[in-house]
Amino acid sequence: MDITTVVPAYNEGPRIADVLNVLTHIDYLNHIYVVDDGSQDDTLRQAEKFDVGIVRHTKNLGKGAAIQSVLNITDSDYYLFIDADLIGLNSGHIDALIKPLAKCEDIVMSIGTFKAGNKTSVNLAQEYFSILNGQRCLRGSFAKQLPDLTWTRFGVEVFMTKYAAVKQDRIFYPALYNLTHYKKEEKLGFRRGFLYRMQMYKEVIYTYMTYKKHIDVP
Numbered sequence: 199m200d201i202t203t204v205v206p207a208y209n210e211g212p213r214i215a216d217v218l219n220v221l222t223h224i225d226y227l228n229h230i231y232v233v234d235d236g237s238q239d240d241t242l243r244q245a246e247k248f249d250v251g252i253v254r255h256t257k258n259l260g261k262g263a264a265i266q267s268v269l270n271i272t273d274s275d276y277y278l279f280i281d282a283d284l285i286g287l288n289s290g291h292i293d294a295l296i297k298p299l300a301k302c303e304d305i306v307m308s309i310g311t312f313k314a315g316n317k318t319s320v321n322l323a324q325e326y327f328s329i330l331n332g333q334r335c336l337r338g339s340f341a342k343q344l345p346d347l348t349w350t351r352f353g354v355e356v357f358m359t360k361y362a363a364v365k366q367d368r369i370f371y372p373a374l375y376n377l378t379h380y381k382k383e384e385k386l387g388f389r390r391g392f393l394y395r396m397q398m399y400k401e402v403i404y405t406y407m408t409y410k411k412h413i414d415v416p
């Protein structure tokens with residue numbers, strides 16, 4: 199079983215090692231790629247400490263383009279997408295994402311929802327917006343069928359989810375217990391974090407409004 203793991207990272211120097219430390223110790227994750235998307239900090243140097251493939255964009259192209267870059271150079275049975283800013287990741291979370299697809303052939307994608315981390319605002323957001331969660335496993339046949347994701351930026355998760363809905367493909371939502379992440383405001387401070395968050399919402403909403411143009415409806 200071939201699994202390609204993609205860790206999109208933009209300025210995650212202080213956080214990415216914790217995530218890679220977990221992923222590189224799981225033996226069945228045989229191809230791990232970090233996409234350093236024009237980070238200005240030491241993300242690249244931190245990633246290079248691990249036995250992972252590195253794709254580097256010299257300027258920032260967005261999360262959708264980062265994922266597309268790995269899809270372009272790989273062909274796997276499964277694709278696992280894991281954010282670089284997680285807190286509390288363990289191998290149980292990875293199993294919870296992959297196993298439903300391995301067991302049930304008609305599931306094309308699992309989307310993890312964070313549960314019971316001690317950040318109430320994150321838990322609430324997850325409850326209502328699990329469509330946005332970046333922790334996912336995709337069947338290779340589904341991933342390779344997706345139209346080009348480059349334009350989506352932060353809308354990439356919405357696009358994948360909407361694509362599955364249009365194609366009437368089955369999604370499974372495993373709970374990921376005791377897992378959470380750093381929010382933008384924690385990484386960048388309140389003002390810069392808030393402005394970046396507004397930019398993210400803009401990209402997500404734009405994807406919601408325009409995704410149909412990018413999908414051939416059967």
Ligand SMILES: Nc1nc2c(ncn2[C@@H]2O[C@H](COP(=O)(O)OP(=O)(O)OP(=O)(O)O)[C@@H](O)[C@H]2O)c(=O)[nH]1
Nearest residue numbers: 206207208233235260261264281282283380381382
């Ligand atoms: N390659 C790449 N990765 C990105 C980009 N933007 C965000 N990411 C990564 O995507 C993951 C999630 O990004 P965040 O900015 O934390 O977004 P979020 O977790 O959905 O939202 P918050 O609630 O603000 O944390 C992290 O691993 C980021 O480093 C980008 O432009 N390029």
Ligand SMILES: [Mg+2]
Nearest residue numbers: 283379380381
């Ligand atoms: Mg985050």
